[in-house]
Amino acid sequence: MQLHELELSALEQRIHAAQxxxxxxxxxxxxxxxxxxKPSVEQLDLAAxxxxxxxxxxxxxxxxxxxxxxxxxxxxxxxLVSGMLGAPPEQIAVGxxxxxxxxxxxIAWAMLxxxxxxxxxxxxxxxxxxxxxxxAPIFLCPSPxxxxxxxxCEGFGIRMIPVxxxxxxxxxxxxxxxxxxxxxxxxxxxxxxANPSGETYAPRTIQRLAAMQTAAPDFRLFWDNAYAVHHLxxxxxxxxxxxxxxxxxxxxxxxxxFASTSKITLAGAGLSFFAGSERNLQWYLTCAGRRTIGPDKxxxxxxxxxxxxxxxxxxxxxxxxxxxAPKFAAVDEALRKRFDDLTVAHWTRPEGGYFISLDARPGxxxxxxxxAGELGIALTPAGATWPYGSDPKxxxxxxxxxxxxxxEVRSASEGIALCILLATLExxxxxxxxx
Amino acid sequence: MQLHELELSALEQRIHAAQxxxxxxxxxxxxxxxxxxKPSVEQLDLAAxxxxxxxxxxxxxxxxxxxxxxxxxxxxxxxLVSGMLGAPPEQIAVGxxxxxxxxxxxIAWAMLxxxxxxxxxxxxxxxxxxxxxxxAPIFLCPSPxxxxxxxxCEGFGIRMIPVxxxxxxxxxxxxxxxxxxxxxxxxxxxxxxANPSGETYAPRTIQRLAAMQTAAPDFRLFWDNAYAVHHLxxxxxxxxxxxxxxxxxxxxxxxxxFASTSKITLAGAGLSFFAGSERNLQWYLTCAGRRTIGPDKxxxxxxxxxxxxxxxxxxxxxxxxxxxAPKFAAVDEALRKRFDDLTVAHWTRPEGGYFISLDARPGxxxxxxxxAGELGIALTPAGATWPYGSDPKxxxxxxxxxxxxxxEVRSASEGIALCILLATLExxxxxxxxx
Numbered sequence: 030m031q032l033h034e035l036e037l038s039a040l041e042q043r044i045h046a047a048q049x050x051x052x053x054x055x056x057x058x059x060x061x062x063x064x065x066x067k068p069s070v071e072q073l074d075l076a077a078x079x080x081x082x083x084x085x086x087x088x089x090x091x092x093x094x095x096x097x098x099x100x101x102x103x104x105x106x107x108x109l110v111s112g113m114l115g116a117p118p119e120q121i122a123v124g125x126x127x128x129x130x131x132x133x134x135x136i137a138w139a140m141l142x143x144x145x146x147x148x149x150x151x152x153x154x155x156x157x158x159x160x161x162x163x164x165a166p167i168f169l170c171p172s173p174x175x176x177x178x179x180x181x182c183e184g185f186g187i188r189m190i191p192v193x194x195x196x197x198x199x200x201x202x203x204x205x206x207x208x209x210x211x212x213x214x215x216x217x218x219x220x221x222x223a224n225p226s227g228e229t230y231a232p233r234t235i236q237r238l239a240a241m242q243t244a245a246p247d248f249r250l251f252w253d254n255a256y257a258v259h260h261l262x263x264x265x266x267x268x269x270x271x272x273x274x275x276x277x278x279x280x281x282x283x284x285x286x287f288a289s290t291s292k293i294t295l296a297g298a299g300l301s302f303f304a305g306s307e308r309n310l311q312w313y314l315t316c317a318g319r320r321t322i323g324p325d326k327x328x329x330x331x332x333x334x335x336x337x338x339x340x341x342x343x344x345x346x347x348x349x350x351x352x353x354a355p356k357f358a359a360v361d362e363a364l365r366k367r368f369d370d371l372t373v374a375h376w377t378r379p380e381g382g383y384f385i386s387l388d389a390r391p392g393x394x395x396x397x398x399x400x401a402g403e404l405g406i407a408l409t410p411a412g413a414t415w416p417y418g419s420d421p422k423x424x425x426x427x428x429x430x431x432x433x434x435x436x437e438v439r440s441a442s443e444g445i446a447l448c449i450l451l452a453t454l455e456x457x458x459x460x461x462x463x464x
Numbered sequence: 465m466q467l468h469e470l471e472l473s474a475l476e477q478r479i480h481a482a483q484x485x486x487x488x489x490x491x492x493x494x495x496x497x498x499x500x501x502k503p504s505v506e507q508l509d510l511a512a513x514x515x516x517x518x519x520x521x522x523x524x525x526x527x528x529x530x531x532x533x534x535x536x537x538x539x540x541x542x543x544l545v546s547g548m549l550g551a552p553p554e555q556i557a558v559g560x561x562x563x564x565x566x567x568x569x570x571i572a573w574a575m576l577x578x579x580x581x582x583x584x585x586x587x588x589x590x591x592x593x594x595x596x597x598x599x600a601p602i603f604l605c606p607s608p609x610x611x612x613x614x615x616x617c618e619g620f621g622i623r624m625i626p627v628x629x630x631x632x633x634x635x636x637x638x639x640x641x642x643x644x645x646x647x648x649x650x651x652x653x654x655x656x657x658a659n660p661s662g663e664t665y666a667p668r669t670i671q672r673l674a675a676m677q678t679a680a681p682d683f684r685l686f687w688d689n690a691y692a693v694h695h696l697x698x699x700x701x702x703x704x705x706x707x708x709x710x711x712x713x714x715x716x717x718x719x720x721x722f723a724s725t726s727k728i729t730l731a732g733a734g735l736s737f738f739a740g741s742e743r744n745l746q747w748y749l750t751c752a753g754r755r756t757i758g759p760d761k762x763x764x765x766x767x768x769x770x771x772x773x774x775x776x777x778x779x780x781x782x783x784x785x786x787x788x789a790p791k792f793a794a795v796d797e798a799l800r801k802r803f804d805d806l807t808v809a810h811w812t813r814p815e816g817g818y819f820i821s822l823d824a825r826p827g828x829x830x831x832x833x834x835x836a837g838e839l840g841i842a843l844t845p846a847g848a849t850w851p852y853g854s855d856p857k858x859x860x861x862x863x864x865x866x867x868x869x870x871x872e873v874r875s876a877s878e879g880i881a882l883c884i885l886l887a888t889l890e891x892x893x894x895x896x897x898x899x
Contacts, residue, residue, distance in 0.1 A: 067532055068531065070528065073530045080517060080530075080762070081517050093508065094732065095508045095511075095515075095733065096732055097500070097726075099732070125561070125760065126560070126756075126759070126760045127755070127757065127758075129757065130756045133754060133755040137572045137576065141575055141576065141587065152585075152587055153591065156588065177754075180754055181754055184754045185576065295531075296530065296531045296532045297529065297530055297531055297533065297534070297758060297761050298530060298761070298762040298763070319612075320564065320569075321561075321564055321568075322564065322732075323562075323732060324561070325560065325732060325763070327732065327733040328733070
């Protein structure tokens with residue numbers, strides 16, 4: 030049933046019932062955290078062997094991994110993640126424990142030096158914009174999206190334009206139109222199990238991103254493949270590799286590819302990766318080579334010792350899936366159960382990644398987060414999934430079920446469903462009163 | 465004896481003898497690397513236990529170090545290095561494996577955002593300089609100095625002015641005069657066992673650096689205390705801590721302090737540290753917090769487990785000293801032996817650090833490096849210790865005896881001494897011919 034079909038008296042009745050349930054729930058005094066895509070203790074335990082002894086500190090080529098050097102990362106590690114990144118090992122570089130850091134550095138260097146193809150450093154356009162002689166750089170932001178991407182842009186003074194998502198990735202008609210503006214220098218893309226919508230970019234979307242005409246000659250896709258192998262289903266749909274797609278379309282330098290093992294091995298002690306065309310990789314290594322003599326190669330060896338090869342990596346991810354899939358199912362079940370006879374919200378049933386994206390009645394997201402807070406359930410702040418923290422409809426919620434134990438996910442989801450219901454019913458009543 | 469006191473015939477005789485020795489040495493076909501301050505295998509082996517199992521992944525406050533978070537680094541690690549950095553734990557942040565990376569990031573953020581006290585981002589001054597309305601930022605560079613510091617400045621477009629060293633640190637009369645220029649935004653300082661001169665800044669030098677009047681309100685000392693605990697003698701002279709000195713002088717925000725465990729535990733897998741005033745630390749954390757969710761805390765725990773406390777750290781450094789001191793002595797001995805009756809060069813006998821700095825006859829450094837290369841001995845390129853790789857006198861050589869085994873250091877030093885002698889004698893002859 031649709032909400033507007035409810036008689037006012039029935040609506041009032043449901044509000045009373047929901048309020049009673051809400052008070053009863055509050056009395057339970059729970060404390061739950063559904064804010065971030067953080068692996069659970071059980072998931073981290075899957076990589077317990079990584080805390081064991083390192084069998085050898087000698088690399089495949091006979092180097093002592095304890096000493097300085099090895100800026101690009103060990104070739105054997107780059108081979109291990111070659112499939113995941115969709116790039117040959119020689120076009121990959123290994124970083125420290127955070128791919129966000131690599132994205133930060135690429136933008137910082139673009140601002141200060143420009144990227145291959147830039148007429149001048151991007152920060153010069155900000156200066157020119159203040160003088161009225163150019164436009165400040167813009168990034169396209171498929172939204173809802175990842176708050177830390179948006180915080181990077183905001184921190185660097187890069188303007189953001191939200192782009193709608195379609196379920197097959199960003200709306201390419203909109204994107205192709207926007208990139209006609211030479212101020213559009215970049216675009217955030219989480220092509221697989223996007224944060225938080227969960228969608229995977231369709232082959233046609235990727236082909237259009239690779240081939241589209243951009244006015245800026247130094248436009249870059251910031252291709253954050255954070256969930257490349259993070260499936261919740263046994264037979265995931267394939268993802269088209271962006272680097273060959275760009276090369277085939279005649280735009281070989283278009284994409285900077287990022288990934289990490291943060292949600293594969295250990296969230297705080299993984300490896301990060303950059304991949305790009307030979308020209309982009311050379312640029313990356315030149316900039317990175319001023320910053321450091323080389324990354325932590327012992328942690329690279331730890332990863333090799335533990336994951337061994339691509340098959341080992343896939344097998345390890347099966348372990349994550351076994352832990353995560355029931356949690357996602359628990360959220361879905363709690364929502365379906367609470368909204369069994371009334372269409373109150375729309376939410377995703379992702380085949381991978383770390384989030385469920387829920388669109389509530391416009392104008393209720395902040396209220397829902399506040400209500401949940403009263404129940405002891407911490408949610409990602411409403412609006413966080415939009416550039417500048419501002420959801421124009423105040424409707425999107427990002428649910429992150431990975432961290433709490435399954436039973437806690439279940440009870441938290443019941444509480445969240447209740448908050449959504451209550452906020453929605455109250456909003457419906459208010460709208461009738463104000464009509 | 466001074467060289468000019470030699471009769472021409474005696475000079476020619478010595479050249480013939482040196483040439484014969486040189487050819488004999490070349491026939492040995494050695495291969496030696498004295499280029500960089502790289503720990504030896506023996507030194508790395510001192511930290512072999514760090515490759516063993518991690519006993520616990522739980523921090524002192526009960527956090528799971530495997531997961532995300534902990535941007536500032538574990539308090540117990542910050543306490544461990546508090547003495548080394550001369551800062552309370554709450555004014556320290558822990559980074560990844562490279563303090564150079566922290567210096568890079570601080571300059572990049574200064575360029576893009578400015579530092580506390582900046583009227584505008586430093587990069588704006590470069591733009592203004594091109595328009596003729598301001599001067600581009602300048603760093604003072606005590607020289608000879610660390611080539612990677614200079615490469616950072618060059619990469620970012622920061623101009624460099626060499627400053628003479630006195631044996632007690634930089635010539636403060638020169639420095640105090642130069643900082644009257646508001647374009648002077650920073651200064652590189654390696655206050656303990658400076659790279660490569662080996663000198664430790666005297667208390668009076670540090671006091672003057674802390675108290676001097678700088679025209680730029682956002683001037684920063686980049687205080688790279690890379691060799692804080694890296695003594696070659698049993699009773700090292702103390703170093704005045706820069707942060708309290710700055711605070712006492714009324715310039716609490718003047719210094720950014722850097723250090724690492726790269727030459728304590730493992731060169732490629734150590735920890736790096738930033739320390740500063742509360743205001744500087746807050747600035748650092750704000751910038752770093754956009755870049756990463758947090759550093760690798762497991763490596764921090766590994767360091768704690770291995771070093772335990774300050775006493776453990778000191779004890780560990782005694783092990784390095786036992787390995788390094790004989791190598792430094794071997795270089796000194798080989799040079800003294802070869803130059804027993806002739807003043808051919810001046811070199812340092814440092815009480816710590818990783819380098820011997822040698823001043824050869826002006827105009828011969830490049831020739832010496834080339835001659836050594838012919839003998840199979842790799843030296844740091846002549847000029848590398850100066851801004852822009854340009855030693856105005858072409859006289860400074862940086863000798864790095866840490867990496868090769870003791871016997872190789874000995875033979876390499878004999879070869880180097882020979883090259884210095886030969887180049888010097890030849891230069892003396894040439895100067896007489898051209899007179």
